[in-house]
Amino acid sequence: MKRTDQSNFLSLFFLLVFLFGFSVYSQPTEKATYDLVILGGTPGGIMAAIAANRDGFKSLIIERNGHIGGLPANGLGATDIKTEAAVGGLFKEFIGRVEGHYISKYGKNSSQHKISKGGYRFEPSVAESVLTEMLKEHELIDVWKNYQFDVNTNNISIENRKIQSIIVFNRITGESKEVSGKIFIDATYEGDLIAAAGVEYVLGRESRNKYNERYAGKIYKYWGGPVGKGSTFEADDAIQAYNYRLCLTKDPENRIEIEKPEEYNREDYVSLIDDVLTGRNTSKLFQNYKKKNPDYSNKTTASVVADKPKIPGNPDGIQKVVNLVDLPNSKTDANNQHLAFISTDLPEENWPWPEADWEWRDNFAKRLKNYTLGLLWFAQNDEELPEWFRQECIGWGLAADEYVDNENFPRQVYVREGRRMKGQYFYTGKDVKPTGKNRRPPVHEESISAGHYSIDSHGVRKREPNRVHLDGFLSDHTEPFTIPYGVMVPKEVDNLLAPVPVSGSHLGFSTLRMEPTWMALGHAAGIAAATAIETSENVSDINIERLQLKLLRQGAVLMYFEDIDREHPAFFGFQLLGLKGIYDGWYAKPDKKVSRHKLREAIDKLGLKIENFKKNDLSRSEFAQIVFNEYFSKQLEKYQLGTD
Structure with missing residues (x-):
């Protein structure tokens, strides 16, 4: 069977499943019971399952x-984390x-291990x-793979503020199953389970005034530079763009050429053609260049058609359309290019996704795949692009040994x-910004993990005339932060x-x-779920100190x-002293002598015995x-966690 025939057959099959699945859904063929039911095989969901399993659930x-x-x-x-130790x-x-994989397979001195950056790539x-x-x-x-949950009140049972069961169906066989559990975890990127359970949620962007967030709402901003014209900071329903994170390579032995x-x-x-010919980009460097060169024109001229423009901030070659980060074995994580007006993001068209059904989502996924492959093919082949640019892009293709059952595509x-x-x-931008110099x-x-990444939003609208960047595309500096249990x-x-x-x-x-944070939160969710089962409490009522102690014993960083x-x-x-507010600076200074003021603060806050602190030259450690x-x-000891 040809690939196109296979695709048409599968499309017809899933359409039939979608059309007739609801009648099957109403009569589950099998029932199952678990301690934890986790919707979503994301890293966050996986870590929740592992954490609960290690507690015996x-x-x-x-x-x-x-x-x-x-x-x-x-x-x-390319792992999204600014401070690895956080x-x-x-x-x-x-x-x-x-x-360990790269060391054991290729050796500690191998290029693969070196490029892996200690496992972070x-x-x-x-x-x-x-x-x-x-x-x-x-x-x-x-793990049940190929099982779908649809947001529908018929597919979830709730009594006395507790989910009793959900119904899912197998996308291959059409078989439906009912699953009951003591605790349920929504580890989906979409938030499908919270929606089905009637939990309040939000979509879109808040205004700047809503939570006093500097870059909230409608905003046009040079990358790394100032805010531009047209920014109103008003709220709207816009959703930041989605894309595919491509695995590209130039290795001729492991490359699948891009086809139209x-x-x-x-x-x-x-619109990419003019961007290539003029060197136009979204960076602060380009803004400064235009200020110093008032004769710069966005119009193409004969002189730049044959020659590569030398414009500050302008990415070279294929990086004009994708941002490349090296991965082991001559591969890359190819993401949207933040210095470009057009890249692998597809703004606006994804807005319905969060609340859409899976038929709509699958159709958009297909549209996004065609758009992404079309962009790469255009960059390599369109004759209106200059020859020098096409030559810089030709040679890149999909990695042949990745996604081998999906046409080498994510x-x-x-x-x-x-x-x-x-x-x-409710976590806001103020929770990740320093409170002062x-x-x-x-x-x-009540922190359950520290974390660190920039405030990072991709564009919400396609390019617009006379704008410095896509609406909503921005990055803003943060410092390592703490995340309270209440966010989940x-x-x-x-x-x-x-x-x-x-x-x-x-x-x-x-x-x-970001996935590191989601994994940390999933880890905490697994322990919290296990605790709630052990103590017969609601998840909102568990003792946070007990949760924190277990997380610390399992290698977590809370501050x-x-x-x-x-x-x-x-x-x-x-x-724990840091979370209690006794040490709130960036440095623990373990060898420094502790002040009498801090001794008194700890004694008062924690109800400690004064006689244990009679020594006058105690170090902070x-x-x-x-x-x-x-x-x-x-x-x-109280929570029977042991002291080892």
């Missing part, structure tokens, strides 16, 4: 695709296993393999933002956690939406300090250890 992961792993298994191989736990375990197939192996090591985790897609619309790409759209829950804590962002006493706890349901469609504003969510890491003997003490031994060790 049985989990089910329901994944719509035929593969698990979410975006890291679909091209996002996130630990199961995320760090994943990174360590990725590095990896091929899609390696990410999927590592996550699969991590799951296989846990006997109490089941059947559904090709040249008009989607023609299986999953990069859904940067779906539904955002309105949970017990050399100060931290606000420290959350809904107000309306007592046995549901949402570590992926977390509670936050457009800008607050835009820094939490980042510049000068100590997990190997320091007083790490636990400093973490000794102080932290004494506090941990007297107060927090008792908490460990």
Whole structure:
């Protein structure tokens, strides 16, 4: 069967499943029961299952695709994290296993290991393999692949504020199943389970005044530069663009040439021609160049057709349309180019995705795939582009050993933002911005993980005349932050956690939406779920201190300090003293003498015994250890967590 015939057959099959699936849905052929039911085989969902399994609880992961792993298994191989030491736990375990793969297979001195950057850069197939192996090591985790959940009140049962069961169907066989659980976890990028459960959520962008976020609302901004004309900072319903994270290579032994897609619309790409000829780009460098060269023209001239324009900020060759980050084995993570007006993002057309059904989503995914392949083919072949540019682009193709069952193309759209829950804590841009010079962002006493990435939003609209960039495309500096438990706890349901469609504003969510953070939140969600089952409590009522202690024992970082890491003997003490507000600076300064003021503050806040602090020359490290031994060790004993 030809590829086109296969595609037509599958399209017809899934259409029939969609049309007739609801009658099957009403009569599930099988029922199953688990401790945790996790919708979404994303890294966040996987980490939740592993964490709960290590506490002895049985989990089910329901994944719509035929593969698990979410975006890291679909091209996002350049890990989005600014401060690596800010996130630990199961995320760090994943990174360590990725590095171990490259060392064991190629050697510690190999180029593959070097390019992997300690495990933070990896091929899609390696990410999927590592996550699969991590799951296989846990006997109490089941994974159902190719099972779909549709947001429909008929597919979820809720009694007394608790989800009793959900109904899913197999996309291959049409078989439906009912699954009950004690705790449910929404690990989807879309937030489908929170929507079905009636949890309040938000879409679109808030205004600047809503939460006092500097770059909120409608905004045009040079990349790395100032705000431009047309910015109103008003709220709207716009959703930031999606794309595919491509795995490209120039290796002729492992390259599939880009072919012109059947559904090709040249008009989607023609505006790129002038951008190439003039060197026009969205950077601050280009802005400064135009100021210093008032005779610069956006119009093409004969002189620049034959010669490559030398314009500051202008990316070279293929990087004019995709941003490349090197991965092992001569591959790249090819993302949208933030310095371009047209790249692999497809703004506006994705706006319905968060609330759309899967038929619409599948149609958009096909449109996005054709658009993406068409863009690459255009860059390599369109005769109105100058020869020098086409030659710089020719030679790039899809990696032949990736996605071998999907025409070497990613299986999953990069859904940067779906539904955002309105949970017990609503995270905003102010939660990741320093409160003053050399100060931290606000420290959350109920932190379940530290984290660090920029406020990062892609464009929400296609290019517009006389604008400095796409509407909404921006990056804003942050410092390592803390994340409170409440961002994944809904107000309306007592046995549901949402570590992926977390509670936050457009800008607050835009820094939490990175896979390291999602893995850390998934890790915390798994422990929180296990705790709620153990104590017969609602997820909103569990003891946060108990959760934090378990996370720390499992390698998590709850608050980042510049000068100590997990190997320091007083790490636990400093973490918890920091969250209590006793040490709120960037530096723990473990060898410095502790002040009497801090001693008194700790004694008063924690109810400690004064006689334990009679020594006059205690170092901060000794102080932290004494506090941990007297107060927090008792908490460990109280919760039967052990003290090793």
